[in-house]
Amino acid sequence: PPEELAPFGGLPALPSSNDTTTTTKLTAVELQEFEAKMELLWQHRQDELQKMQSDGSIADLPKILRERIETLKGYLMDSSDELMELLEGRRRSIDHDEEEEDGTNSSSSSANNIIEALRDLEFQLSDVDMARDFHTLGGWPYLIALLDDTLHAHNDDDDVNDEIRALVDEIRALAATTIGTAVSNLGEFRHWALEDVSSTVNEMRTSSNNSDKNEKMTALSLLTRVFQEELDQRTEAMAGGTMAVEGPSHTVAMAKSRATFKLRAIYGLGSLLRGNPTAQQQFILNNGPDVLVRNVLGTLSNVRGPTADPSLSRLDYKFASKVLALGEDVVMDVVLHDQEYIQIDESATDDVKKDYAAEGVTTANQLVASFTTEQWCDLSLRMLAPPTEVLGEMSSRGIKERALSAVRAMAPSCQAVYQEEVDGDIVWGVEEVKRVRVEWNREGSGDGLDPVYRKELLDLVDGVLGVLQ
Numbered sequence: 174p175p176e177e178l179a180p181f182g183g184l185p186a187l188p189s190s191n192d193t194t195t196t197t198k199l200t201a202v203e204l205q206e207f208e209a210k211m212e213l214l215w216q217h218r219q220d221e222l223q224k225m226q227s228d229g230s231i232a233d234l235p236k237i238l239r240e241r242i243e244t245l246k247g248y249l250m251d252s253s254d255e256l257m258e259l260l261e262g263r264r265r266s267i268d269h270d271e272e273e274e275d276g277t278n279s280s281s282s283s284a285n286n287i288i289e290a291l292r293d294l295e296f297q298l299s300d301v302d303m304a305r306d307f308h309t310l311g312g313w314p315y316l317i318a319l320l321d322d323t324l325h326a327h328n329d330d331d332d333v334n335d336e337i338r339a340l341v342d343e344i345r346a347l348a349a350t351t352i353g354t355a356v357s358n359l360g361e362f363r364h365w366a367l368e369d370v371s372s373t374v375n376e377m378r379t380s381s382n383n384s385d386k387n388e389k390m391t392a393l394s395l396l397t398r399v400f401q402e403e404l405d406q407r408t409e410a411m412a413g414g415t416m417a418v419e420g421p422s423h424t425v426a427m428a429k430s431r432a433t434f435k436l437r438a439i440y441g442l443g444s445l446l447r448g449n450p451t452a453q454q455q456f457i458l459n460n461g462p463d464v465l466v467r468n469v470l471g472t473l474s475n476v477r478g479p480t481a482d483p484s485l486s487r488l489d490y491k492f493a494s495k496v497l498a499l500g501e502d503v504v505m506d507v508v509l510h511d512q513e514y515i516q517i518d519e520s521a522t523d524d525v526k527k528d529y530a531a532e533g534v535t536t537a538n539q540l541v542a543s544f545t546t547e548q549w550c551d552l553s554l555r556m557l558a559p560p561t562e563v564l565g566e567m568s569s570r571g572i573k574e575r576a577l578s579a580v581r582a583m584a585p586s587c588q589a590v591y592q593e594e595v596d597g598d599i600v601w602g603v604e605e606v607k608r609v610r611v612e613w614n615r616e617g618s619g620d621g622l623d624p625v626y627r628k629e630l631l632d633l634v635d636g637v638l639g640v641l642q
Contacts, residue, residue: 238297238307244290245315249377253326256337259286291319291347298355304362307355313365314373316355319348320395321374322402339430345399346430346437352392353437353444366393366445366452393452396442397461399435400468407471425482432488435472439492443499450513453503453540462500462543466552469493473555486563490556494572497556500544501579507537508582514540545586553579553587554605566620573609574633580606581637588641603641610634 248255294316298304307313318324325341356362371390445452456462472489507514514537556576561569580587580602591601613622613630622630 235306235310237293238303238310238312241290241294241297242307242310242312242315244287245312245319248287249315249318249324252324255287256325256340259288259340260336287319287344288347291344291351295347295351295354298351299358301358304355304358308362308365313368314370316348316351317370317390317392317395318374318377320345320352320392320399321378321390324374324377335424335427339427342427342430342434346434349396349399349434349437349441352396353441356392357444360448363445363449363452366449367391367455392441393445393455394459396438396445397456397459397464399438401464403435404464404468404471425485428485429482429488432485432492435468435492436488436495439495439499443495443502446499447502448506450506450510453506457540457543462549463546465496466500466546466548469496469552470548470555483563486560487568490559490564490568490572493552494556494575497552497579498575500549500552501582504541504544504582504586507540511537541586545583545590547590550583550587550590550601553583554602557605557609570630574630577606577609577633577637581640584637584640600641603638606634606637606641610638 294307298307322341322345325344356365368391369389370392371388374390446456469492473493475489553576557573557580559569559572564572584602588601610631613627613634616622616624616627
């Protein structure tokens with residue numbers, strides 16, 4: 174900029190000529206003088222930049238990334254002590270109504286605890302070059318390792334366990350968000366989803382929790398495990414006679430931390446899967462779609478009790494809506510980019526199909542079928558009727574809009590699934606979508622809908638009905 178060049182006398186002017194019809198040729202002396210002035214200007218600028226960097230005016234970005242990586246490693250090697258330190262620090266902050274005990278904040282370049290380091294990393298890795306450098310510097314395995322629950326050591330003291338669990342959920346949620354932000358930057362980063370980080374995880378594990386030593390661990394598998402873990406916990410609770418009702422030890426804060434973690438985990442998982450046929454195939458082979466939809470249906474069926482905080486139900490439905498949107502996006506990936514997926518002609522012999530299955534190959538049809546099972550189809554219709562009295566008119570309407578989009582994408586496969594089970598003229602999804610149309614087609618009812626927006630909603634419903642019928 175001119176204002177920055179002014180202290181150096183500006184750019185040296187090239188010798189010019191009044192003759193505009195011919196190209197002016199510089200003499201050797203003139204060219205030498207011009208180059209000397211430019212070199213002097215360049216040297217002045219380099220000296221200025223070096224001074225700014227030594228004064229700390231310019232951040233040393235590689236150094237910042239290395240510091241963040243060391244913070245991740247340090248936490249993983251001694252998570253128990255740091256968790257207690259974080260908990261005690263938060264308690265003191267609450268007692269003294271302080272934002273931070275030492276007066277620092279998340280913008281500080283010395284984010285020396287795991288939570289501040291992750292918050293800063295999530296910001297830093299939104300930049301393509303920073304994300305690439307972070308991966309090159311070896312930070313990716315340590316970031317993924319934070320998803321492994323066994324690496325967050327804590328005791329079973331009931332007085333602090335709920336608070337520690339909420340803190341662990343927060344850390345894992347930040348890790349999932351950072352993963353999603355980094356991978357969604359660029360298509361070339363998609364293969365990070367399937368990079369094996371098991372050696373790093375096993376290195377950080379103690380001998381007592383190293384039972385999965387031979388298991389391949391990736392960002393994709395560990396994010397999928399988040400939802401499998403919760404399914405396993407529910408199974409144990411049902412076996413113990415508690416069904417889906419949360420026990421008294423599950424405080425509102427802990428329930429919110431878990432719900433928020435799941436939202437962040439589905440964001441991270443979506444970043445790994447969208448537009449990534451290879452990761453989608455692996456997700457199918459690991460039974461991911463079934464794990465995901467069973468987790469959602471269980472979440473929506475969870476009995477929180479009459480005194481439960483309504484915000485928990487809102488988080489549950491927000492999570493369910495995001496899962497359904499992910500399922501829709503994978504289906505549309507196959508439909509719109511079918512050339513990137515393996516196709517098997519319907520006339521192929523059973524032997525050919527068995528060969529593909531034996532090799533662990535997932536075809537385009539299998540991908541779509543995995544996200545349009547009876548449970549996925551039921552979820553899409555269930556989300557057309559969220560509890561408006563709990564969620565509010567605006568949130569409920571948004572959830573229905575997204576569900577309608579999913580119904581439209583899944584309709585051909587879902588109708589095929591239900592045609593095998595239902596006799597007569599009943600067509601899957603038609604009645605549920607018609608009910609939404611009746612609800613929105615109430616001009617003059619005082620529902621506050623803008624006429625233009627109402628027309629857009631009705632056009633959306635009619636488009637879905639056109640596909641269904």
